Amino acid sequence: MVQPPNDRAFTVGSENADDTVRVAIVDDHESVLLGLKTACREAGYEVVATGLSVAALMAALDGRSVHVVVLDLSLGDGSSITRNVETARETGAAVLVHSIADRTASVREALAAGAAGVIPKSAATSTVIAAIATVAEGGVLNNLEWASAIDADAEFSRARLTARERDVLHLYAAGLPLKLVALNLGIATPTAREYLDRVRAKYVEVGRPAPTKVDLLKRAVEDGILALGEHTGGR
Structure with missing residues (x-):
């Protein structure tokens, strides 16, 4: 069995x-x-x-x-x-x-x-x-x-994120709440949310929407922003 x-x-x-x-x-x-x-x-x-x-x-x-x-x-x-x-x-x-x-x-x-x-x-x-x-x-x-x-296709994994957008995505997809993402980067929480909104918009533009946190985790792994196993499981 x-x-x-x-x-x-x-x-x-x-x-x-x-x-x-x-x-x-x-x-x-x-x-x-x-x-x-x-x-x-x-x-x-x-x-x-x-x-x-x-x-x-x-x-x-x-x-x-x-x-x-x-x-x-x-x-x-x-x-x-x-x-x-x-x-x-x-x-x-x-x-x-x-x-x-x-x-x-x-x-x-x-x-x-x-x-x-x-x-x-x-x-x-x-x-x-x-x-x-x-x-x-x-x-x-x-x-x-x-x-x-x-x-096998480098273009598939490119959403043209800025360095700060990648930083926000990395921490958020790794499991940190948005407030802690902002704290770690020394920015305000609304600013961190704006960066995250831009990240989502850019993924939509390349045909890879990421409406949920799990989707963002997938995109971060796909694009090499987050290593396999790095996710903490946080919400």
């Missing part, structure tokens, strides 16, 4: 221990689909729906909510990666890319469209299960596959 990484893998949120992680899976290889479905159920997750395409999945979901959509990028129906990720995200779910690791251009497109992370198909089942738990909790999945996709 596949074991989740810890007890939190069974639930989302600390206030409702009965809120089982709900998963949907898209893959046009039935053997992969069946294997993931079985592994998720053995880990204690609820597999709400599966599909050979995103369109098929949406029809199967029929409006039901899920926490994570595990999405294969190499679908044979000619669908757009960006549109598939965006459609999956419309369910309110985090999107976990499950694909062949050497397809960096496809992975990069998925990340730009808002995918929460990427797990290669060569990864152990336990690693996939742990990744589902991470993104279900709203966490950022930072791994070699993500870093490789970003490094």
